[in-house]
Amino acid sequence: MDRFDDVERALRNAAPDTLLDVIRAALGERYGVDWVELRLADYSVTSLQVVEPVPLTTEAVFIHSSPQGRAFGTQEPYVEPWSGGPSVAAHFPITIRGDRMGVLSVSVPRDRFAQALLPEIQHVCEALGHEILVAERDTDLYVLARRAARLTLAAEMQWQLLPGRSCARAEFSLGAHLEPAYAIFGDNFDWSVSTDHLTLTVTNGMGEGIEAALLTGLVVNALRNARRAGIDLAGQAALADQAVYAHYRGAAYASVLLLRFDLATGGIEAVDAGSPRMWRLRGRTVDAVDFDAQLPLGMFEETAYVTERFEVRPGDRLLIGSDGVYDTTSTAGEQYGERALARALTANSFLPPPQVPQAVLRDLRDYRGGVPVEDDALILCLDWHGR
Numbered sequence: 184m185d186r187f188d189d190v191e192r193a194l195r196n197a198a199p200d201t202l203l204d205v206i207r208a209a210l211g212e213r214y215g216v217d218w219v220e221l222r223l224a225d226y227s228v229t230s231l232q233v234v235e236p237v238p239l240t241t242e243a244v245f246i247h248s249s250p251q252g253r254a255f256g257t258q259e260p261y262v263e264p265w266s267g268g269p270s271v272a273a274h275f276p277i278t279i280r281g282d283r284m285g286v287l288s289v290s291v292p293r294d295r296f297a298q299a300l301l302p303e304i305q306h307v308c309e310a311l312g313h314e315i316l317v318a319e320r321d322t323d324l325y326v327l328a329r330r331a332a333r334l335t336l337a338a339e340m341q342w343q344l345l346p347g348r349s350c351a352r353a354e355f356s357l358g359a360h361l362e363p364a365y366a367i368f369g370d371n372f373d374w375s376v377s378t379d380h381l382t383l384t385v386t387n388g389m390g391e392g393i394e395a396a397l398l399t400g401l402v403v404n405a406l407r408n409a410r411r412a413g414i415d416l417a418g419q420a421a422l423a424d425q426a427v428y429a430h431y432r433g434a435a436y437a438s439v440l441l442l443r444f445d446l447a448t449g450g451i452e453a454v455d456a457g458s459p460r461m462w463r464l465r466g467r468t469v470d471a472v473d474f475d476a477q478l479p480l481g482m483f484e485e486t487a488y489v490t491e492r493f494e495v496r497p498g499d500r501l502l503i504g505s506d507g508v509y510d511t512t513s514t515a516g517e518q519y520g521e522r523a524l525a526r527a528l529t530a531n532s533f534l535p536p537p538q539v540p541q542a543v544l545r546d547l548r549d550y551r552g553g554v555p556v557e558d559d560a561l562i563l564c565l566d567w568h569g570r
Contacts, residue, residue, distance in 0.1 A: 186213060187303075191310045199318035203234060206287070206311055210304065215295040217270065221277075221311075222251055223285035225331040226342065227364040228541055231255065231286055234328040243331060250274055251286045256538070258283070260301045271296040275305050279312040281351025283537055287311065330365070337368040337396035344403050346374055349537035354446045354570055355381060358537030359563035362544050369395035369437075370505050370559035373403055375410065381444040382410060385459040385563060387505050388437040389479075401427060402437045402480055416443050420454045420480065420488040427481025436481040440474075440503060444495075449569055452490045456480055459561075460509055460520070462528060464500040469525035472501075497569035502528055502539070507558035514552045523550050539564035 190209045197205045203221050210216035222231035222244070230243040231251050246252035254261040254274035263272040270290040277284045287308050291300065315325050334342065341361070349358035359372045369388035374381060384406055388399035405423035414422065420441055427437060438457020445451070455474035463472050472493070478486050495501065502524075509520025517523075527546040531539050540562035547560065 187306055187310070190307055194310055194314040197314075199320075199322040200324045202311060202314055202318060206307065209307065210289060214289075214300055214304070215292050216289045217292065218288075218290035220288045221285065221328075222288070223325060223328045224255065224283065225329055225364075226334070226338075227331070227362070228348070228360065230331055232328045232331060234285075234325060236324075238327040238330075251288055255283060255286050260305055262301070265293070269293055273301065273304070275301075275308045277308050277312040277315075279309070279316060281349050281356060281537070282347040283349055284312055284315065332365050335366045335368075335392075337393050338364070338366050340393075340396040340400055341367050341371055344371055344373070344400060350374060350376070352376060352381075352446075353568065355444070355565055355567050356536045357383075357563065357565040358535070358540055359561070360540035360544065362560045367559050368392050369399050370507065370561040371399045371403055372561060372563050373406070375407075379446055381442075381446060382416075383442040383444070383563075383565070385440045385503050385505070385561065386437055387439075387458050387507075387559070387561070389435055394435070398427070398431070398435050398437055401430060402439065406439070406441070415490075416441055416452045416454055417488045417490050420456055420477075421486065424456075424478075424480040424486050424488070425484075428484050431481055433482060433484075436479040438479045438506075444567075447570055449495045449497075449567060451493055451495060453493065454488050454490055456488060458506045459503055462502045462504075462524065463495075464502070464528050464532060465496070465498070467529060467532075469528050495567040497567060499567045500528070500532065500536075501565045501567070502543070503561075503563040503565075504543075505559060505561040507560035508543075508547060508562060510558075511547060511551060511560070513550050519547060519550050536564040536566050 193205045207219045221234040225232050230245050232243050233241040244251050250263050251274050254276050258276045261274045270292055272290050275287045319325050361367045371386040373384045386399055386402050388395045405426040406419050409419040409422040440459040441454040443452040456477050457479040461472040463470050474491055511519040527543045531542040543562050
C-alpha cells in the first residue's frame with residue numbers, strides 16, 4: 184500500500200497540468216509501462232479526446248467502436264488481445280463517485296504483464312480522477328480535452344453550472360445528458376447529496392441563446408442559495424421565484440421540477456413548477472408521474488408553492504425529460520411523450536443510468552426521422568436501490 188500512498192502524494196503535490204507526467208513516471212517505475220495516454224469523454228459523450236498541450240492534435244476515438252470505449256462503457260479494465268508484439272495494451276476507466284470521466288490507456292511489456300496488475304493500476308486511476316477534479320480549478324487543460332468542437336457562449340455557461348453527468352451512492356445511481364451538447368441554452372439539471380437526502384432539480388429557462396442561459400443561471404444559483412440556507416423545498420421554489428421576478432418583472436420565467444428524496448425511506452417531496460415531466464419504470468410497466476402543476480418561477484410576484492409527496496421502491500427507475508424531449512413530434516405528427524418515450528425506457532432497461540439518456544436521445548433522433556433536435560433536450564435517469 185505504501186507505493187499507492189507515494190503515487191497519491193506525488194499527484195497532490197504536482198502542478199495541475201503535470202498529473203499525467205506523475206502517472207507516467209510512477210507506472211513506468213513500478214510496472215515497466217512504456218506508454219501512457221489519457222482520454223476524456225467529450226461533452227456529447229460520443230468520443231474520447233486525448234489530454235495534450237495542444238487540443239485536438241491527436242485523433243479522437245469513438246466510444247461505441249474502440250477498445251478505450253469498451254472500458255468506458257463497461258466500467259471495467261479492458262486488455263486488448265495480444266497481437267504478438269512486445270507489449271500488451273490495457274485500458275482503465277476513470278470514474279469518480281459514479282461520474283464517468285474518461286479512460287487511461289497503458290502499454291506494458293509482455294514479460295512484465297500479469298492480470299494482478301489490473302486492480303493495482305485501476306487504484307492509481309481512481310487517485311488520478313480525484314486530482315483531475317481538483318486541478319480543473321487552476322488549469323483549462325482537462326476542460327479543453329472534453330470538447331470536440333467549440334462551445335457556444337450559452338453552452339459554456341450551462342456546462343459550468345452542472346454538477347457532473349452522473350452520480351452513484353448505495354441508495355441510488357443517476358445519469359443525465361443535454362443536447363445539443365455544444366449549443367444548449369436553457370435546460371439544466373442539478374443535484375446535491377447529504378447524509379439523509381438527495382435534492383434534484385431540472386430546469387428549463389425560456390428563450391434562446393445567451394438570454395436563456397442567463398435566466399437559468401439565476402434560477403440554479405437562487406435554488407442553491409436557498410437550499411444551502413436550510414430552507415425547505417417549497418421555500419426554495421418561492422425564493423427562486425422572487426429572485427427571477429425581481430430581475431425580469433414577469434417578462435421571463437423558468438420551469439422547474441424540484442425533488443427531495445429521503446435516502447432512508449424512499450419518500451419524495453416534489454414541487455412541479457412548469458414543464459419538466461417524469462416517468463416511472465416499475466417492473467416492465469411505465470407510468471407517467473403526474474403532479475399538480477404550479478406556476479413557473481418568476482411569472483408573478485410572490486407565488487406560493489406547495490410540496491407533494493410520493494414514494495419510490497427499490498428497483499424503480501425514474502426518467503425526467505424536458506419539453507424538448509416529450510413534445511418532439513414524428514413525421515406523422517405524434518408527440519414522442521405519448522408512447523415512444525415509454526417504449527424507449529423499456530427497451531433500454533438493461534442499461535445503467537449513465538447510459539440511458541444518450542440511448543433515449545438517439546431514439547428521439549430516429550423518431551424525428553434523423554432531423555436534428557431544434558429545442559434543448561434534457562434526459563435524467565435515476566435508479567433507486569434503497570438502503
